Amino acid sequence: MKQRIVLLGPPASGKGTQAECLVTAFGLPHVSTGDLLRSACAQGTLLGQEADVWTRRGLLVPDELAMRIMTTWIAAHGTRFIFDGFPRTIGQAENLDAVLGTLKAPLDLMVLLELDDQEIFRRIKARLSCLQCGATFSTSLHGCSLGGRCPHCGAVLVHRNDDNTEALEQRLRIYQEQTFPIIGYYEKKSPRLLHRIDAGKGSNEVFKKISNLIMESKTLKS
Numbered sequence: 722m723k724q725r726i727v728l729l730g731p732p733a734s735g736k737g738t739q740a741e742c743l744v745t746a747f748g749l750p751h752v753s754t755g756d757l758l759r760s761a762c763a764q765g766t767l768l769g770q771e772a773d774v775w776t777r778r779g780l781l782v783p784d785e786l787a788m789r790i791m792t793t794w795i796a797a798h799g800t801r802f803i804f805d806g807f808p809r810t811i812g813q814a815e816n817l818d819a820v821l822g823t824l825k826a827p828l829d830l831m832v833l834l835e836l837d838d839q840e841i842f843r844r845i846k847a848r849l850s851c852l853q854c855g856a857t858f859s860t861s862l863h864g865c866s867l868g869g870r871c872p873h874c875g876a877v878l879v880h881r882n883d884d885n886t887e888a889l890e891q892r893l894r895i896y897q898e899q900t901f902p903i904i905g906y907y908e909k910k911s912p913r914l915l916h917r918i919d920a921g922k923g924s925n926e927v928f929k930k931i932s933n934l935i936m937e938s939k940t941l942k943s
């Protein structure tokens with residue numbers, strides 16, 4: 722079974738939703754850099770204040786900051802994981818590979834969830850988030866409403882402060898410019914690591930495809 726998994730994809734492609742299902746099915750720890758940053762921000766820590774300057778405008782936080790939180794996470798939780806939203810730049814990918822190389826624990830699966838811009842805008846418009854537990858819901862699919870309670874933890878559901886048209890356009894531009902090149906980087910470095918999945922399909926179908934990839938026993942050659 723694959724144990725070091727990265728979910729890659731544009732905003733609202735379902736990374737968080739899939740990660741949540743995979744945690745239940747496979748018991749792998751899930752970490753989202755976006756959730757870690759939002760939680761630091763909500764707690765008013767120095768790191769949170771530093772990150773907020775970038776995140777609220779839809780910009781990526783500097784690689785050094787993203788690496789700092791993720792190396793801390795790996796040191797605390799170990800080398801079994803589902804990463805969601807990390808790495809997000811070539812610099813982060815190179816640094817992550819170096820950290821995992823030192824631990825002799827290279828990535829063994831990267832899933833790229835592909836979704837067109839029109840569907841991304843539609844999903845973001847309908848998305849409500851719980852800033853306490855990180856869960857997300859769709860007003861159209863789950864019947865939740867703004868200001869209602871999170872079905873998981875009871876906190877208030879809100880629109881994230883970067884789930885607006887202006888910040889989303891910026892995030893999509895940045896995804897194309899800074900995150901998309903990671904695909905070429907891994908296709909070259911480790912051709913069998915990356916798998917593309919159409920995220921426009923229902924989440925059950927996407928989940929089945931990812932689960933099959935996790936259970937495949939082929940070993941990777943880098």
Ligand code: AMP
Nearest residue numbers: 754755775776780781782787806807809
């Ligand atoms: P997400 O919840 O994945 O959409 O991330 C929300 C925001 O957190 C992003 O728009 C960035 O500002 C920041 N962020 C999350 N992950 C990273 C990362 N790996 N590198 C840089 N910034 C990140």
